[in-house]
Amino acid sequence: KDPLLSADIRRIVAARRGDLIGLRDSAIVLVGFAGGFRRSELAFIDVCDLKFSADGVVVSVRKSKTDQEGAGREVGLPFGSSPDTCPVRALRQWFDRAGITEGPVFRSVGRYGHVSRRGLHKDSIGKLLKRAAMRAGLQVDELSGHSLRAGCVTQAAMNGVREFIIMKQTGHKTVATLRRYIRSGEIFRENAAAG
Numbered sequence: 001k002d003p004l005l006s007a008d009i010r011r012i013v014a015a016r017r018g019d020l021i022g023l024r025d026s027a028i029v030l031v032g033f034a035g036g037f038r039r040s041e042l043a044f045i046d047v048c049d050l051k052f053s054a055d056g057v058v059v060s061v062r063k064s065k066t067d068q069e070g071a072g073r074e075v076g077l078p079f080g081s082s083p084d085t086c087p088v089r090a091l092r093q094w095f096d097r098a099g100i101t102e103g104p105v106f107r108s109v110g111r112y113g114h115v116s117r118r119g120l121h122k123d124s125i126g127k128l129l130k131r132a133a134m135r136a137g138l139q140v141d142e143l144s145g146h147s148l149r150a151g152c153v154t155q156a157a158m159n160g161v162r163e164f165i166i167m168k169q170t171g172h173k174t175v176a177t178l179r180r181y182i183r184s185g186e187i188f189r190e191n192a193a194a195g
Helices: 006-014 020-035 039-043 087-098 122-135 146-158 163-170 175-186
Strands: 050-052 056-061 073-078 107-109 115-119
Touching: 006 020, 006 122, 006 146, 020 039, 020 073, 020 087, 020 107, 020 122, 020 146, 039 122, 039 146, 050 087, 056 087, 073 087, 122 146, 146 163, 146 175, 163 175
Parallel strands: none
Antiparallel strands: 050 056, 056 073, 107 115
């Protein structure tokens, strides 16, 4: 699936709905992109997994696809340079408006603004991402919940972030897997024909 890059993320957030669903969707998009999270990791984040500080928020990922034993890892999400695309501020806004103080971070919102007590299913992440991207006028055929993770890795590589640092953020276990993302991000940046 296609990665969502920084420009795409800005477009999605700018075109968000003006209600509680829009706040939730923006928080999912910004946290998912900044953390390089898998959709299952996003769906399973609990309020007790978050530690807010003056630098941002640390997300404790208790279990993931490549960590079946549940050793976990911590992922730092720093404050963004723009308030509109800051994952930390987006989380705070979502919590404040939705009245969330414990339990799952990302939840469904009913037609009349009722926030569920149960967390979103991992399969719903891709659907809501596609709806948000469509609202922003993006092509959605090749997007999925994985587009946030792929976008984080691709954009970081395009910006010159070292592989080790990217792997630390995303939890990738092998450089070979990571390079599948990076290759598409570097195809024009490091191009023999351009030289």
